[in-house]
Amino acid sequence: MSFGEFLKKLRAEKGLSQRQLADLSKISNTEISRMESGERQKPSPKILKEIAPHLGISYRELMAQAGYIEETIEHEKYTEHIFRSDDGEFADTIRMAKNIHKKDSELLTIMNRASDELPKEDIKAIKEFVNFYLNKNKDR
Incomplete structure (x- = not known):
């Protein structure tokens, strides 16, 4: 069908x-x-x-x-669901970016600068830091 x-x-x-x-x-x-x-x-x-x-x-x-x-990414204390199109591109990228912008436009700007200006190791450390806080706050 x-x-x-x-x-x-x-x-x-x-x-x-x-x-x-x-x-x-x-x-x-x-x-x-x-x-x-x-x-x-x-x-x-x-x-x-x-x-x-x-x-x-x-x-x-x-x-x-x-x-x-659908792609499921298991994190320590939560599961993330993302969708990709046939060509492997993220399907929800624009919606997610608009959502971040609506909640905190400065955060989106910082994330954009970080992805452009920082080396991969620093970006990895930032992601680990954010995931630590997401997991920590999941218990509350």
């Missing part, structure tokens, strides 16, 4: 028209139609995140159904 057929089936099971799903998820009716018809083969993660709750399916399940490859 193609992603478009899967999407159409989910929408029908929820008793929603394309317009109703579009209104609920605040995306265009045309975009819903393109996804269902197969014209839009691989919708963006942002769109999938918007429609998932209204279809009664998790974002992770919808991303997998759309063909994104």
Whole structure:
């Protein structure tokens, strides 16, 4: 079953028209139609995140159904889930960067400078430091 057929089936099971799903998820009716018809083969993660709750399916399940490859990274006290497209690129990179920027734009600027100006060993040390605090605060 193609992603478009899967999407159409989910929408029908929820008793929603394309317009109703579009209104609920605040995306265009045309975009819903393109996804269902197969014209839009691989919708963006942002769109999938918007429609998932209204279809009664998790974002992770919808991303997998759309063909994104889920990668699970086990950390000491938490698990991170990321998605990649067929070419190996991170699918959620822009969404994650916008999320960081919204919460603390200075942090994003610092991270960008660090990735441009610091050697790999220093970046590795910074990641270990941040992971230490993430794991430490997980117990609270």
